[in-house]
Amino acid sequence: MKPNEGIASWLVTLLAIMAGVSVANLYYCQPLLNMIREDMLLTEFQVNLMPVCTQVGYALGLLFIIPMGDLYNRRSTILVLFSLLIFSLLGIATAGNAMMLLAGSFITGFCSVAPQVFMPFVSLFARPEEKERKVGFILSGLLSGILGSRIISGYVGHLYGWRTMYVIAAILIFISAIILLKTFPYVEPTFKGKFRTLMTSIISLARQHPKALTYSIRAGLTFGSFLSLWACLAFRMKEAPFFQGSDVVGLLSFFGIAGALTASNVGKYIPRFGIERFNYFGALLMLGTWVMLTFVHNTYIGIIAGIILLDIGMQCVQLSNQSATMKLSPTAASRMNTIFMVTYFVGGSLGTFLAGTLWSKYGWMGTTSSGMLLIGLAIVFSLLVRNK
Numbered sequence: 441m442k443p444n445e446g447i448a449s450w451l452v453t454l455l456a457i458m459a460g461v462s463v464a465n466l467y468y469c470q471p472l473l474n475m476i477r478e479d480m481l482l483t484e485f486q487v488n489l490m491p492v493c494t495q496v497g498y499a500l501g502l503l504f505i506i507p508m509g510d511l512y513n514r515r516s517t518i519l520v521l522f523s524l525l526i527f528s529l530l531g532i533a534t535a536g537n538a539m540m541l542l543a544g545s546f547i548t549g550f551c552s553v554a555p556q557v558f559m560p561f562v563s564l565f566a567r568p569e570e571k572e573r574k575v576g577f578i579l580s581g582l583l584s585g586i587l588g589s590r591i592i593s594g595y596v597g598h599l600y601g602w603r604t605m606y607v608i609a610a611i612l613i614f615i616s617a618i619i620l621l622k623t624f625p626y627v628e629p630t631f632k633g634k635f636r637t638l639m640t641s642i643i644s645l646a647r648q649h650p651k652a653l654t655y656s657i658r659a660g661l662t663f664g665s666f667l668s669l670w671a672c673l674a675f676r677m678k679e680a681p682f683f684q685g686s687d688v689v690g691l692l693s694f695f696g697i698a699g700a701l702t703a704s705n706v707g708k709y710i711p712r713f714g715i716e717r718f719n720y721f722g723a724l725l726m727l728g729t730w731v732m733l734t735f736v737h738n739t740y741i742g743i744i745a746g747i748i749l750l751d752i753g754m755q756c757v758q759l760s761n762q763s764a765t766m767k768l769s770p771t772a773a774s775r776m777n778t779i780f781m782v783t784y785f786v787g788g789s790l791g792t793f794l795a796g797t798l799w800s801k802y803g804w805m806g807t808t809s810s811g812m813l814l815i816g817l818a819i820v821f822s823l824l825v826r827n828k
Contacts, residue, residue, distance in 0.1 A: 443770065446567045447574065454623055455562065456578050458616045459555035460585025465529065465548050465609055466494050467586050471594035471689035472602040473674045476541070479602065484675060486538055488796030491671065492789055493542045497549025499785035504639075506556050506778045511638050514561060515624040518554050522617040525551040526610045533606035555582045556781050560773035561627065563766045572710055572763050579759060583751075587693050590670075594690015602686075642775050649768040652776060654825050655761035656783035658719065661818035663784050664791025665726060666754040668811040669733075669746065671795040676804055681738055695744050696751040715760045716826070722756030723819050725749055730811040737804055757818075758784075790814070 469476065469490050477487040501521075508517050528551060532544035559578050566574045596605045633641075646653055673692070677684045710718060729749040736742030765780040766773045791814055798806025 443564050444568055445565060446570070447562060447565050451623065451625075452562060452574050452577055454619065455558045456581025456584075458581075458620060459558050459578055460581045460583075460588065461612050461616050462525075462552050462554040462585070463582050464585040464589030465525065465552045465613075466491075466498060467589040467670075468593040468605050468609060469494070469545070470670050471590050471674055471686040471693070472597045472605065474678050475597050475602050475686050480535075480538065480541065482538060483800075485796060485800050488671060488792070488799075489542055490545045491667075492793050492796070493545040494549035495667075495785050495789040495792060497546040498552060499549075499782050499789060501550040501553040502556055502778055502781040502785060505550075505553050506560075506781065507638050507642060507775050508635075511629050511633075511635065513629070514557050514627060515620065518557055518620055518624070519617055521551045521554060522613050522620070525613050526617075529606045529610040529613065533603045533610070553781075556777055557774070559762075560766060560777045563763070563777075564770060564773045565627075571767075572759075575763055575766075576759055579755070579762075583696075583755070587696050590693030591690045594686040594688070594693070597690075598685055598687035638775070641772070642778055645769060645772055645775055646779055649776070652765045652768055652779050653783075654822075655715075655765045656780045657787075658723075658818045658822050659757055659761040659780065660783040660785070660787025660790075661814050661821065662723060662726065662754060662757045662787070664787040664789075664794070665730070665811045665814035665818070666750055667788050667791040668795035668807055668814065669750060671792040672799045672804070672807040673743075675799060676737070676807070682740075692743065692747060695747045710760050710763065715764045716822075718756045718760035719822060720819070722753040722760075723815055723822070725753035725756070726815045727812065727819065729753065730808050730815065733811075734805070734808045737808075787814070 473487050473490070476482070476490065477484060480487075505517065505521065525548060528544050528547035532541060532548065535541040535544055555578065559575055562574050562578055563571055592608075593602075593605045596602075596608065674686065674689045676682070677689050677692075682688070726749070729746050732749075733742065733746040736745075762777070762780050762784075766776050769776050791810065794814070795807050795810040798810050800806075802809070
């Protein structure tokens with residue numbers, strides 16, 4: 441295969457499905473947090489460290505694994521990750537204490553980075569006029585995996601217990617590994633040199649392309665704001681006036697499909713309207729949504745509207761900034777995506793930790809304060825950089 445030559449639609453579809461299956465591992469826990477807390481006798485703060493560890497692991501996986509897409513055969517790299525992932529998921533399923541749970545979560549996050557190998561691959565080899573659309577299709581698969589993971593884990597946890605969900609997750613990864621082995625093509629690496637030189641080159645790329653840091657930091661703060669809701673939603677739904685369990689929390693994820701539909705269609709409009717307009721639209725939409733959630737969080741209509749609007753805003757910010765980052769240096773797409781996604785998930789970890797901490801002290805007001813603070817910082821940062 442040659443850059444800009446084109447990728448078969450059936451391969452992009454398979455990659456989108458596997459991206460969804462991979463990223464789902466990061467989010468199975470969200471509807472199950474209250475159930476895990478009760479089963480393992482943990483505090484709300486302790487169990488909230490589970491998604492934090494997963495996201496920190498994912499960020500480190502992005503930093504050390506994704507650049508290898510420019511240095512080594514992508515297929516071999518992903519197969520090794522999938523093999524380790526099977527064992528970490530089974531480790532979570534059999535965890536007997538908090539340390540085992542958090543260690544398994546960290547490794548699961550570290551090894552779930554396959555979607556961020558697929559996106560630079562598609563960005564590099566798709567035809568120029570198809571790049572945004574096909575990257576958006578992979579992102580749609582990723583988002584569908586996030587939505588599906590919450591829905592499925594909520595119901596599986598409700599019917600069979602939370603540990604069963606992680607056994608099923610290990611089986612899905614095993615099937616994905618077989619499919620990948622049969623379908624993913626060999627691609628000649630685009631970077632010649634050693635791993636140390638490769639990692640050093642990421643710093644050089646960040647210096648050469650300062651816009652990459654601008655795109656990454658504001659998207660990371662936005663992602664942290666977005667995850668503030670999901671860090672605490674299971675706890676909120678357990679309280680009055682809802683008194684609901686993991687099944688209802690999972691079902692609420694279904695309404696986030698608006699975000700997945702946005703990602704699959706919005707890519708083609710980015711060149712027409714520009715990155716900045718999409719970024720500000722998404723960020724301001726999220727800020728307004730958090731203000732709304734401060735006052736209407738006691739109704740299902742308010743919660744559902746919040747989920748839909750936060751998802752749409754988040755995808756406008758992510759897709760515009762991520763595609764712009766990778767296009768800054770097409771031949772180093774994996775390393776450019778590393779800069780973006782490491783920052784992105786550091787922001788997500790910050791949002792999850794901040795929201796969980798403020799929830800334990802101030803309840804729902806702490807959650808909405810976390811969301812508004814982070815999206816506010818993203819907007820202020822964008823304005824400051826633009827003025828400079």
